[in-house]
């Protein structure tokens with residue numbers, strides 16, 4: 420029996436219902452879920468009883484006892500996966516990505532020398548992720564469990580399991596669905612659950628509907644699917660920088676070169692901080708900080724964000740006019756001349772940024788660190804950023 424058939428048999432034994440879909444290995448995406456028959460919109464595809472989830476409540480008590488009471492669920496689940504030798508989850512374990520696959524795709528495992536090529540928002544996310552990982556590893560490696568395991572369980576093995584949890588958990592607030600209902604609110608970061616079979620759905624920027632009620636988790640078709648077609652869910656309205664750091668992949672971007680691709684990520688955006696902040700003087704930055712408008716500048720395929728407009732206005736109008744703009748006074752907001760000046764300035768700034776991006780692409784091209792696929796992913800991301808920036812230039816110049 421192959422691993423997928425074994426998984427489906429095991430899942431059925433857990434009370435999991437699966438209709439018209441099955442797992443299959445897909446090029447470039449590990450395993451995914453495909454339709455085995457024509458599926459109509461609103462068809463129930465998967466139903467998992469709450470009892471089949473792996474949550475804080477299913478963590479073995481020796482692991483719980485060895486950690487502080489408020490230890491994060493992420494680390495506890497990682498420890499559970501790393502130490503699990505029981506046959507209970509063998510069918511599930513058999514289909515998770517290998518350590519090599521995880522280490523190759525997730526930037527947390529990449530050589531540090533490649534991190535400098537990540538776009539700034541991705542670098543910031545990675546810094547936070549690394550801090551969370553170190554916190555969890557430190558709790559585990561200083562727990563009474565660890566000394567006897569230290570020769571067999573390395574930090575790298577723990578990291579692999581931690582990243583499996585990172586890439587495969589669903590957000591679920593168990594406050595109301597547990598019986599009896601939990602009295603204490605579960606902290607947001609701890610609302611993580613592992614779900615067999617559901618964790619095989621890949622991501623698209625729009626996908627099937629997912630929902631929890633008191634008894635079960637369900638996935639329902641968002642549209643018609645034909646046999647053999649991949650069925651996906653949406654992990655959230657994530658940019659490609661987020662997907663890269665948290666999940667180890669990117670979707671195509673809505674750029675000139677990618678525009679015919681069906682994989683386009685409509686939620687993608689590009690940070691403009693690197694382009695805009697150097698244009699501002701210290702005093703201007705202070706003023707923007709005072710009004711909470713310093714940094715966080717982005718553009719997407721259609722728009723340049725309001726925060727960027729506030730910063731650009733500061734560079735083209737008097738302080739009084741800028742204040743009127745920030746205060747939303749009609750005359751300043753509708754000032755077409757100021758808007759044209761801001762647009763022209765933005766075009767100049769973006770053209771400079773394109774030159775920097777091209778330099779970064781050359782550096783990535785010359786770099787020999789890490790795996791070729793990692794450098795290709797970085798180059799692809801920067802080409803997407805370049806595409807979105809150039810698209811904006813073209814729109815503003817038109």
Ligand SMILES: C[S@@+](CC[C@H](N)C(=O)[O-])C[C@H]1O[C@@H](n2cnc3c(N)ncnc32)[C@H](O)[C@@H]1O
Pocket residue numbers: 447448449450451514515516524586587618619620621622623665666667668669670
């Ligand atoms: C919840 S798992 C989905 C199942 C996974 N493909 C597997 O082989 O087990 C999330 C992982 O799947 C992969 N993935 C999900 N959506 C993808 C997509 N649209 N393109 C490429 N890889 C994707 C990424 O490796 C991600 O970390």
